[in-house]
Amino acid sequence: MFREASSTLVDREDGVPETIETLRKAGINFWMLTGDKQNTAIQIALSCNFISPEPKGQLLLIDGKTEDEVSRSFERVLLTMRITTSEPKDVAFVVDGWALEILLKHYRKAFTELAILSRTAICCRVTPSQKAQLVELLKSCDYRTLAIGDGGNDVRMIQQADIGVGISGREGLQAARAADYSIGKFRFLKRLILVHGRALPYCSLYLGVSGTSLFNSVSLMAYNVFYTSIPVLVSVLDKDLSEEMVMQHPQILFYCQAGRLLNPSTFAGWFGRSLFHAIVVFIISINAYAYEKSEMEEVAMMALSGCIWLQAFVVTLETK
Secondary structure (H helix, E strand, O other), X not given: OOOEEEEOOOOOOOOHHHHHHHHHHOOOEEEEEOOOOHHHHHXXXXXXXXXXXXXXXXXXXXXXXXXXXXXXXXXXHHHHHHHHOOOOOEEEEEEEHHHHHHHHHHOHHXXXXXXXXXXXXXXXXXXXXHHHHHHHHXXXXXXXXXXXXXXXXXXXXXXXXXXXXXXXXXXXXXXXXXXXXXXXXXXXXXXXHHHHHHHHHHHHHHHOOOOOOOOOHHHHHHHHHHHOHHHHHHHHHOOOOOHHHHHHOOHHHHHHHOOOOOOHHHHHHHHHHHHHHHHHHHHHHHHHOOOOOOOHHHHHHHHHHHHHHHHHHHHHHHHO
16 A cells, blocks of 8 residues: 655564565565664664665665765766666665755755665664655655654654654654554554555545535525525426417427426436536535645535536526
8 A cells, every 4th residue: 555664763673574574575665764873774774674685685875975975976876776676686775864965955856766766765864854855755756655653753754744653662652642543563563554554445435434514504505595596486487388379389298298307317317417517516626726735615615616607507508
């Protein structure tokens, strides 16, 4: 279900290597975001099966003391990653906070390409804001991101991800309280994703429906009283055909006998049209605010306006 998962590991727990190996088989990519030093981060990654040792795995370093050195190192790593993408070899790159700041500022597009090519990455000496920026970068690549952490430094990263998981433990409850899900141990992540994550769509079909009305009571009353009452009143007050008209056009009786005004086919036709109109109004209302934050009232007003204009258009066509 998830293509990207970023994690912050302080030390090795029971079941961490097995959990990471199992989730890798599920096609999940891993990014390790930590504030530890480079050597410490690499040792933790090796002990947790986060990266494979030589010769099965290959570790690429992005480092440098100046911006030019970082740029050359990054270009070398990106070229290597392009070449080894089709190979079965497990390739990962390591970058520290200093180099990461330069890449995100001056080489963001190229670093995005590297993020897409990489299945594993180790980002050491990163700040909480950089963790959140990396999650945002992965989300811009159309990945579904899951961030897991256990400390206060991971809160921004957890909140930025599509799914936030907090580990409650020695680091406190800040991450657990800010997350969508809270677990006691890292190894519980395997069951959370593989079992509960797989069953979530079926659960949403059963429990994901809310009884809350999209429209408030005033809008509902106004729609029935003011906006849709005029066609009904016109129909009720409409004058029937005169006797002379009926005598001159006897085929009118045949039209009524045939039941063309109300029969199963006309009912199915009107039902299908109404269903199509409802789908059109729904899609337009939802996509009108798809790329910006909006309140439910704004979507409701958009849908109500669409219903009113659509109703007026249909009435105009039928009475023309």
